Amino acid sequence: MLEIQNMSVAYANQVTALKNINVSIGKKKITGIIGPNGAGKSTLLKGILGLIPASGTIMFDQKPLKIIQKRIAYVEQKSQIDSTFPITVEECVALGTYPSLGLLRRVGKKEKALVKAALKQVEMSEYSQRQIGALSGGQFQRILIARTLVQDADLIFLDEPFVGIDLNSERIIMNILTKLRNAGKMILIVHHDLGKVANYFDDLIILNQEIVAYGAVSETFTEENIKEAYGNSLFYFGDQEGKEHA
């Protein structure tokens, strides 16, 4: 259980980004974080991870999150990652082995085998020697997912993994995330497209600087909650199955 208590985040110019967040996120769940632009979705992830200063307490199984940091995988929005960087697909996935390597050990046979298996799982084996800039958006996202597979983390934080990707990549990624969830992992995903909320997530955090609603998708993904979070900017709301785009 990931327990977030009284978490607030303010930007350098004193503008509040998140106010008094209290939420307990369960294991074995894919939890979506949705909300309008500027709601603080990515900020919530970064605040939990300690990438930005945040007040409040964050505990995992009643221990400070810092103790199990090596068990955390984080994938930033892929647009934030420099795709011109001189690194191949294989090397990029191998970065996932770094937390377990310690200070001076190098990537060895065992790690290379893990990379190979992960690339196979995301159906990217034949691209292993390509530079990451030579991949499509969907392929690159699959590589980043392969990296979290190699890391074998217990907590997986993904920021907008479904933006700008093809249907095949989406299918492969969702299959993997479902398997990881079933294996007991906690997966937290920042997401902006309301259309597929019901297909992707078990639980939902609806956010607009504060928690608007948190719980099972069937209970929280309601027109009332969405209107409260998005206000009048939302002109259309689909059915509860999430088959219509908002």
Add this chain to the structure above:
Amino acid sequence: MLNYFFEGLQTYHFLQNALVTAVVIGIVSGVVGCFIILRGMSLMGDAISHAVLPGVAISYLLGINFYIGAIAFGLFASILITFIHSNSVIKSDTAIGITFSAFLALGVILIGIANSSTDLFHILFGNVLAVQDLDKWITIIVSGVVLLVVWLFYRQFLLTSFDPSMAKAFGMKVNAYHYLLMILLTLVAVTAMQTVGTILIVAMLITPAATAFLYTKRLHTMIFLSAFIGGLSAALGLMIGYVYNIAAGSSIVLTSALFFAISFIFSPKQPLWSKLKQRKEN
């Protein structure tokens, strides 16, 4: 031209020292420069190479090894830049501009006060032909240490340059590696001072690395290529400087700029030539 240079090399010990020192500096700046350009820190490289100047002057005044003063001031400048940037609305390039010009000015004044035997002009623009045996050995040892640190922490430098958020999320001390790189940068800046001078060090850091970047898809290949281009530019530049009796530091920098210019037109990542050809055909 080649004969004249090689005859000089056989006859004059100072030219042998100059060649060894210049090539070693070319190699080590090529290696460290790769991380500097990939982190988007070219300006920071410039700032630190200027900021070491007051440190060198104070070391002369205190009679201590000038590496100590230089490292202290290099790190101080890097901390100051980060502090100004993170505690105000001032952007990072402005913070760098203010800091490095102030440090350079302070350095010029302190060197005047120190009245050292080292000419200010030579500190600013280098004097590779005046390199003594001791300087050569210090350069080799310091460069060896820098290369060893890069080799040992290659993985950490790679990850913190490519995806610092991932590194920070799983608990890697990203800031510690940033400052370790700043120490390496300072060491390179001080050792390169005699070869190309404080003003032009940044060129040795970024030009060979930028050239190598245009050819490679792997960081370790980029590092080897950048080191090779840095070393070759240093050797060729020194030769041109010696033969035509022009400032060796400047000819080294111009040689590496020429390699970049050629690569900018013909390299596979930057196929300007094929683009122009294509446009002509259309």
